[in-house]
Each structure stands twice: as C-alpha cells, then as structure tokens.
Amino acid sequence: MKHPLTLAALTLPLAGNLFADTSPTTLDTVVVTATRTATPATESLASVTVIDRAEIERRQSRSVPDLLRGVPGVTVSQNGGAGQVASVSLRGTNSDHVLVLIDGVRIGSATLGTSPLQDIPIEQIERIEVVRGPRSSLYGSEAIGGVIQIFTRRGGGPLAPRLSVGGGSFGTLSASAGLSGGGENGWFDLGANVERTDGIDACDGRPAPYAGCGVFQNDRDGYRNIGVNVRGGYRFSDWASLDLHLLSSQNRTEFDGTIYGGNRSRSEQQVLGGTLTLQPLSPWTLTLSAGHSWDKYRVYFDDEAAGIDDRFIDSFETERDTFSLQNDLNLAPGQMLTLGLDYTRDSVSGTVDYDKDSRDDVGVFGEYQGAFGPTSLTLSLRQDDDEQFGTHATGSAALGYLFANGIQVSASYGTAFKAPAFNDLYYPNYGNPDLDPEQSHSLELGLRGELPLGTIGQGDWELSLYQTDIDDLIAYDSTSYSAANIQSARILGLEASANARILGWDLGSTLTLLDPENDSDDANDGNLLPRRAEQTFQLDLDRAFDRWSFGATLFVSGRRFDDLANSERLAGYSLVDLRAEYAIDASLRLQARLENAFDEDYETAYLYNRPGRAFYLTLRYEPELP
Known part of the structure; x- marks a missing residue:
C-alpha cells in the first residue's frame, strides 16, 4: 500500500529549496471544499490538505483534534484529555473563525460560535478536507481562517462488513462495526462505534483569580462517545442521483468544576442531510441540498461525598436548517461558472433567556474558474443578507501560472467575515445587539512543484506565505461591561510541506511559522494572540516490510501564551509517537500505538493537563474486496 506523506524542513537537503505539500494523499486526489466543485488537488489554487481513510488508519489517530495536529496552519489546544473541549485555529485566527461542515451541512453551536470536533466519531469518517484561507465568498460567515469539511463513510461496491475492537491506557475501551455496499449504481454505509475512557485529571486547578478551571478536584475525568452513521444513495441515470446521510454522536464528559458551573456534561450532535444532483443538459449541473443539525449541551454537578447526584445546572441547544441551490455551467473546456443561493436559519434554546432566539441568512454567490494554457484564474463574489446585521459582501481572486518545469506560482486575495454569536449579541449582562461582524482581508503567495528525486523516488512540495488583517474583533469591554468591537489583529505566516516516497520509505513533514500579533489600540498592542504556537513542525517516517509496517511521528511546538496580556x-x-501494524491475513490487522513515548509534560491551555505516555492496541477486520 502506498502511503505518500510529507517532507519538509529536516529533509530539505534532498532537493534544495523544498517546502512541502499539505496533502497526505495521492496526487490525483479530487477536492470539493475549496471551490464547491470537484477539482484535482494539484490544480487547486487554494491551500488544501486532504486526509483519507487509509491515512486515518495508518496514523491510528483516536480523535479529530489528534488527526489535525501537525496539519500546516493548524493550532490545536485542549482542556485536558480525551473528550475535553478542543479549540482548533486555522492560520492564527480564532477558533470561531473556522467553518466546519459535515457532508456539506454546517454544524456547531450558534451560542458559542464553535464546533465540538472532539466529539465527532473518527470511525465514521471517510475523509477530511482542510482549506486554509478566507472562504466567505463561497460559504458566508465563519470562514475567516478557512473551512474544515468532514465526509462520512459512503460505501458502494460489493457487500463488505468491518469490525474493530481496541483498548489501552487510562482504562480505554473501544469497538466499532459497519456494513457497506450498494452495487454498481447504489451506495450505502451503516456504522456504529462506542468508546469509553477513565481519562486523566483534566485540570490542575487553582483558586480565583487564576486561569484554568478555577477549582482543584484530584480525580480522573472520564469520557464516553457513542456514534452512528447511516448514509445511502442511488444513481438513477447519467443525469440524476440522490444521496442521504445521518450522523449522530452522543457524549458524556466529566471535568473539574463547581456546584455553580457543573462538572459533568451530556452532549449530542446530529447531522441530517440530502443532496439531489441533476444534469438537465450536458454543460449544466444542478445541485439541490438541504440539511438540519442539532447541537445539544447539558451541564450537571455530581459530588458523592456531598450527596449530590447529577444536579442539573444549565442547557444550551442549537438547531440549524440549511438549504442550497447550486448551478455549475461548463462554458467551454476549462471554463466553469457557478451560481448559487444558500439559506441558513439558526435557532437556540435552553436555560438562558436570549432577547432573540433565531435568525436567518440568505447568501447569493457566484464563481468563475478558468484555465488559459498555463494560466489559471478563480474569481468569486458573495452577498449575505443577515436578519441581525444586514447585508455584507465578500470576494476573492486567485491567479496561478504553471511553468514548463512543473512549478506553479500563485497569488490570491480574499475578504471574509464572522457574524457575532448569540452569546456575543444577547447573553444576559454581556451581550451587545449593536455589534458589527468581524471582518478580514488576506493576501497569499504560493509555490508548488515536484521533488526532483530521479530514480530513487517521487514526491511533491508546497510553500505558502500569507498575511491576514482582522478588524472589529469582539472582546469584553470593561468600560461598558459588555461585548464590543474593540480589537484587531495582524497575522503573518509561512506554511511549508512536502511528501515523498524514497526507496520504499514514506517520508513527510510540515512546518508552520506564525506571527499572530494583537494590533489593537490598547495595552495589549503588539502581544501575541492567545493559544497560538509561533512554530510547529511535524516529521513522519513509515516503512512496510511484508506483513509488518512501522511508523514514527515527531511533533514539535514552540511557545504560546494563554492570555491577551501574555x-x-x-x-x-516535543512529542514522539510510535506505531506498528501486523497483517495476520488479508482481512485481519493488529495495530499498536505508543503515544507521547518519552512522557513529555506539557500544556496547550493554562493549568489544563495533557496525557502522558499511553499505549493502545486495535484489532481490525475488513475482508479484502475482489
């Protein structure tokens, strides 16, 4: 099996000035998130990373945040171990500046403005596309830093069962099962998983006014996740197909807290959607899609010593309805025009009384993609009409040129915005209904090409330089005791990555250099934005020997600060992960993973602990298809 990885800073001497690609998949991978149309990854003018199912299983990743760690431009921080709240930042922007989609449907909390990536069951994922850079001109609000789209297992082909069982450190147990098939014109996948762990002590609490959880509870904070995926579709003819999908995740999380804020949570995420694709004429493709997502979060307090059993504290619930109509018109070979309309309705409920509990947004967008010999051009424009903040226009432009030696140079510019979350607008004694959207403009320069490895192997590389300026950032204003548009930021970054297969070895690495500077006119001007590492580097090495395969990952993170005042x-x-796999036969594999092999003691959020050395075993059964 081929496992092309990435190769960067430590392996640059192999081919001179090699800064590498984001994609840990094959070169002919097709991506859809960057332009909302199917485009070969090598032809996309956007910075994209694609992680497929083979990569997920090869890396033996246990969660989405774990899988995203090391992707160029991505910063992950987590408030403890498995299942604890994880924040994912793209290119130094805020965690709520990342739009998260599951099979094209928006997910997340409209009150917080973020998505619970730690709760998405990784066993139900077919692939993930990470698009870095502004994408509001195609998707509207939230896509300042970029878009993360998760695709669930689709199925298709002959009937195929699958099964996995595993366990390891911290009392961790997991199991998953699935069945896929569909034949020549249909596809379906049914999957379920369960995982539970005793966890670690999430927070090394300190009394107020210290940061962190603010309390000290010397106990393990466990986590349980139950996931179900149902997806199916049918191609009725060459001009009509239908796809339906449902993903459900139910979670129980323990954390360190108080009788006022709780120390246990029960959450649920569900995504339901469908897509009808029609081709009335050969140059015209019409796509109709609709979706509904739920994000439910309930907080309790439990203290056996005090005789308190799951006392209810708070609840928050978001429901999102989405509808999209998209027309793709092939004007001529290499020329495509896309025209579309999006509708989104957010509704919130729970124990908090918001002045308004729903809002609508209608977005109209257009995109042109053109290829003129070695020159590529992408233009997009969108206008959103939001019930709360009115109309807002965004746009982007990208130009690329492919030289005869295979090196492509590109430049792009884009604007984006983020509508305030319901907490920012209406939360009692904090919200401000007069807030404006956060706005950004970004400039990016890119280079990519193939590694000149001759007869010893093959590979590719990519380098991106960018600057993002964000205005009207929302923060707490101590003079008005409410949220206000009082901050701004200037973020400079460099992303480099490559992949290479050399003499049977899969090598790879990624490098991110980040300068996320607070550009506000206050005491914090010039400081680094919180929880963004200034440098991250990841090096992967894998090799297969007949039935055995072995791999190692080195991840290095520079310093970061936890607060605006720095x-x-x-x-x-620095973390070292080791992995091994033995193919018992063509259908049965035994996997082993040693995480944090040198038992590094570190934090990604102040006072919140991260797991030490841990060992996991997984047995996977999946018959080899003819």
Missing part, C-alpha cells in the same frame, strides 16, 4: 507563558514541547 503574562501566562506555555513552554514549547
């Missing part, structure tokens, strides 16, 4: 410094750290 008074709480989090030191840099």
Whole structure:
C-alpha cells in the first residue's frame, strides 16, 4: 500500500529549496471544499490538505483534534484529555473563525460560535478536507481562517462488513462495526462505534483569580462517545442521483468544576442531510441540498461525598436548517461558472433567556474558474443578507501560472467575515445587539512543484506565505461591561510541506511559522494572540516490510501564551509517537500505538493537563474486496 506523506524542513537537503505539500494523499486526489466543485488537488489554487481513510488508519489517530495536529496552519489546544473541549485555529485566527461542515451541512453551536470536533466519531469518517484561507465568498460567515469539511463513510461496491475492537491506557475501551455496499449504481454505509475512557485529571486547578478551571478536584475525568452513521444513495441515470446521510454522536464528559458551573456534561450532535444532483443538459449541473443539525449541551454537578447526584445546572441547544441551490455551467473546456443561493436559519434554546432566539441568512454567490494554457484564474463574489446585521459582501481572486518545469506560482486575495454569536449579541449582562461582524482581508503567495528525486523516488512540495488583517474583533469591554468591537489583529505566516516516497520509505513533514500579533489600540498592542504556537513542525517516517509496517511521528511546538496580556507563558514541547501494524491475513490487522513515548509534560491551555505516555492496541477486520 502506498502511503505518500510529507517532507519538509529536516529533509530539505534532498532537493534544495523544498517546502512541502499539505496533502497526505495521492496526487490525483479530487477536492470539493475549496471551490464547491470537484477539482484535482494539484490544480487547486487554494491551500488544501486532504486526509483519507487509509491515512486515518495508518496514523491510528483516536480523535479529530489528534488527526489535525501537525496539519500546516493548524493550532490545536485542549482542556485536558480525551473528550475535553478542543479549540482548533486555522492560520492564527480564532477558533470561531473556522467553518466546519459535515457532508456539506454546517454544524456547531450558534451560542458559542464553535464546533465540538472532539466529539465527532473518527470511525465514521471517510475523509477530511482542510482549506486554509478566507472562504466567505463561497460559504458566508465563519470562514475567516478557512473551512474544515468532514465526509462520512459512503460505501458502494460489493457487500463488505468491518469490525474493530481496541483498548489501552487510562482504562480505554473501544469497538466499532459497519456494513457497506450498494452495487454498481447504489451506495450505502451503516456504522456504529462506542468508546469509553477513565481519562486523566483534566485540570490542575487553582483558586480565583487564576486561569484554568478555577477549582482543584484530584480525580480522573472520564469520557464516553457513542456514534452512528447511516448514509445511502442511488444513481438513477447519467443525469440524476440522490444521496442521504445521518450522523449522530452522543457524549458524556466529566471535568473539574463547581456546584455553580457543573462538572459533568451530556452532549449530542446530529447531522441530517440530502443532496439531489441533476444534469438537465450536458454543460449544466444542478445541485439541490438541504440539511438540519442539532447541537445539544447539558451541564450537571455530581459530588458523592456531598450527596449530590447529577444536579442539573444549565442547557444550551442549537438547531440549524440549511438549504442550497447550486448551478455549475461548463462554458467551454476549462471554463466553469457557478451560481448559487444558500439559506441558513439558526435557532437556540435552553436555560438562558436570549432577547432573540433565531435568525436567518440568505447568501447569493457566484464563481468563475478558468484555465488559459498555463494560466489559471478563480474569481468569486458573495452577498449575505443577515436578519441581525444586514447585508455584507465578500470576494476573492486567485491567479496561478504553471511553468514548463512543473512549478506553479500563485497569488490570491480574499475578504471574509464572522457574524457575532448569540452569546456575543444577547447573553444576559454581556451581550451587545449593536455589534458589527468581524471582518478580514488576506493576501497569499504560493509555490508548488515536484521533488526532483530521479530514480530513487517521487514526491511533491508546497510553500505558502500569507498575511491576514482582522478588524472589529469582539472582546469584553470593561468600560461598558459588555461585548464590543474593540480589537484587531495582524497575522503573518509561512506554511511549508512536502511528501515523498524514497526507496520504499514514506517520508513527510510540515512546518508552520506564525506571527499572530494583537494590533489593537490598547495595552495589549503588539502581544501575541492567545493559544497560538509561533512554530510547529511535524516529521513522519513509515516503512512496510511484508506483513509488518512501522511508523514514527515527531511533533514539535514552540511557545504560546494563554492570555491577551501574555503574562501566562506555555513552554514549547516535543512529542514522539510510535506505531506498528501486523497483517495476520488479508482481512485481519493488529495495530499498536505508543503515544507521547518519552512522557513529555506539557500544556496547550493554562493549568489544563495533557496525557502522558499511553499505549493502545486495535484489532481490525475488513475482508479484502475482489
């Protein structure tokens, strides 16, 4: 099996000035998130990383945040171990500046403005596309830093069962099962998984006014996840097909807290959607899609010593309805025009009384993609009409040129915005209904090409330089005791990555250098934005020997600060993960993973612990298809 990875800073001497690609998949991979149309990854003018199912299983990743760690431009911080709240930042922007989609449907909390990526069951994922850079001109609000789209297992082909069981450190147990098939014109996948762990002590609490959880509870904070995926579709003819999908995730999480804020949560995420694709004429493809997502979060307090059993504290619930109509018109070979309309309705409910509990947004967008010999051009424009903040226009332009030696140079510019979350607008004693959307403009320069490895192997590389300026950032204003548009930021970054297969070895690495500067006119001007590492580097090495395969990952993170004042410094750290797999036969594999092999003690959020050395075993059964 081929496992093309990435190769960057430590392996640059192999081919001179090699800064590498984001994609840990094959070169002919097709991506859809960057332009909302199917485009070969090598022809996309956007910075894209694609992680497929083979890569997920090869890396033996246990969660989506774990899988995203090391992707260029991505910063992950987590408030403890498995199942604890994880924040994912793209290109130094805020965690709520990332739009998250599951099979094209928006997910997340409209009150917080973020998505619970730690709760998405990784066993139900077929692939993930990470698009870095502004995408509001295609998707509307939230896509300042980029878009993360998760695709669930689709199925298709002959009937095929699958099964996995595993366990390991911290009392971790997991199991998953599935069945896929569909034949020549249909496809379906049915999957279910369960995982539970005793976890670690999430927070090394300190009394107020210290940061962190604010309390000290010397106990393990467990986690349980139950996931179900149902997806199916049928191609009725060459001009009509239908796809339906449902993903459900139910979670129980323990954390360190108080009788006022709770120390246990029960959450549920569900995504339901369908897509009808029609081709009335050969140059015209019409796509109709609709979706509904739920995000439910309930908080309880439990203290056996005090005789308190799951006392209810709070609840928050978001429901999102989405509808999209998209027309793709092939004007001529290499020339495509896309025209579309999006409708989104957010509704919130729970124990908090918001002045308004729903809002609508209608977005109209257009995109042109053209190829003129070695020159590529992409233009997009969108206008959103939001019930709360009115109309807002965004746009982007990208130009690329492919030289005869295979090196492509590109430049792009884009604007984006983020509508305030319901908490920012209406939360009692904090919200401000007069807030404006957060706005950004970004400039990016890119290079990509193939590694000149001759007869010893093959590979590719990519380098991106960018600057993003964000205005009207929302923060707490101590003078008005409410949320206000009082901050701004300037973010400079470099992303480099490559993949290579050399003499049977799969090598790879990614490098991110980030300068996320607070550009506000206050005491924090010039400081680094919180929880963004200034440098991250990842090196992968894998090799297969007959039935055996072995791999190792080195991840290095530079320092970061936990607060705007930069008074709480989090030191840099290095992690080494080791993995092995033995193919018992063509259908049965035994996997082993040693995480944090050198038992590094580190934090990605102040006072919140991260797991030490851990060992996991997984047995996977999946018959080899003819």
